[in-house]
Amino acid sequence: MAGRFWKPSTNVVESSLGFSTKVLGRTGMLYIANGRSLHLYSEVAGTIDAIAIWRDSIKRWDPPHDGETIGTEERERIIGNIQWAFEATNKKLDVI
Numbered sequence: 001m002a003g004r005f006w007k008p009s010t011n012v013v014e015s016s017l018g019f020s021t022k023v024l025g026r027t028g029m030l031y032i033a034n035g036r037s038l039h040l041y042s043e044v045a046g047t048i049d050a051i052a053i054w055r056d057s058i059k060r061w062d063p064p065h066d067g068e069t070i071g072t073e074e075r076e077r078i079i080g081n082i083q084w085a086f087e088a089t090n091k092k093l094d095v096i
Contacts, residue, residue, distance in 0.1 A: 003015050003016050003017040003084070004016040005084075005085055005088035005089060007089060011023040011024075013085040013086070013088070013089055015081070015084070015085060017081075018033060018034060019031065019032060019033035019034075019081050019085075020032045020033075020085075021081075021082050021085045021086075023042065023051060024039075024042075026043065026044050027041065027042060027043050028040075028041065028042060029041075029042040029051070029053060029082075031078060031081070031082060033078070033081070036061045036062070036065045036068070037061065037062045037065075038058065038060075038061050038062055038070070038078070039062055040053055040054070040057040040058050041053065041054045041057035042054070045092070045094050049090070049091045049092060050091065050092040050093075050094065051086070051091065051092070051093055051094070052093075052094040052095075052096055053079070053082065053093065053094070053095055053096070054096050055075065055079065055095055055096065058070055058075045058078055058079070079095055083095070
C-alpha cells in the first residue's frame with residue numbers, strides 16, 4: 001500500500017493513510033491514528049535528524065481511549081508507521 005507524506009508544520013509528519021507523528025521537543029512524541037492519540041517516550045539520538053523511541057512506552061492509547069491496551073501486533077504496526085514517516089522525511093528512527 002502506497003502512502004504520501006507531508007510536513008504541515010515543524011516536527012509534524014502526516015500520512016495519506018490516516019496517521020501522523022509529532023516530535024514534542026527533546027523528549028516525547030505524539031502519534032495519532034483513527035481518532036486516537038498516543039504519547040510515547042522518545043529522545044533526540046545524537047543529531048536533530050535522529051530520534052530514538054522506546055518500544056515499551058507504547059502500552060495504551062491516551063484518554064478517552066485509555067481503556068484500550070495496545071497489543072504486540074498493533075505496537076509493531078505503530079512503530080512501522082512511525083518508521084515509514086521518518087524515512088519519508090529523511091530522518092532516522094532508532095527503536096529501543
